[in-house]
Amino acid sequence: MNGKPILDTHDALSLKGRTGLRRIVDASGYSLMGLQAAYRGEAAFRQLLLLNGLLLPLACWVDVTRSERVLLMIVPLLSLIVELLNSAIEATVDRISLSIHPLSKQAKDMGSAAQFIALLLIGLTWGLILI
Structure with a gap:
């Protein structure tokens, strides 16, 4: 940009x-x-697309119930949504000012934390369903 x-x-x-x-x-x-x-x-968005490109077909292949399959597919897609929102927060903060400010850092850190939780959700969901 x-x-x-x-x-x-x-x-x-x-x-x-x-x-x-x-x-x-x-x-x-x-x-x-x-x-x-x-x-x-956004490199993180491209990485999540790759992760989704691996997990979504795998979710169709594994032997699980229909409900479990839906969960295995929704959770990686959710991480894409969170990354889009995180990127929007970062772009907005950077648009306001590139100078370092405690509130700007806090906003960016919270967006990053949301993505971290989304990634944990992927691992937890896939782990609990497949183990």
Whole structure:
């Protein structure tokens, strides 16, 4: 990310009034841009995609109940969601200021802690189901 503002003919408020199908199409586009930004700019997101690429097919292959299979699939996907939120927190904090501030550190550390717990959840869920 180059840190430069995106030049657009719309400001944020002008985008809020959209409704119906146009809003859904626009929101989908913004979501895809967010996924693309995470993939390009966040090594942790790419690593979690690789982990999901391994665990999701494995979840389909192991001999477990349907409910257990769902858990084995949901938990790694949850880690992707947490990483997107963590990256958003980090980008917002960095946008405000790159100087070191105790509240900025606290926000970033809490986002990191959320991801740590999500990874523990993967290990715990897979461990309890498969052992």
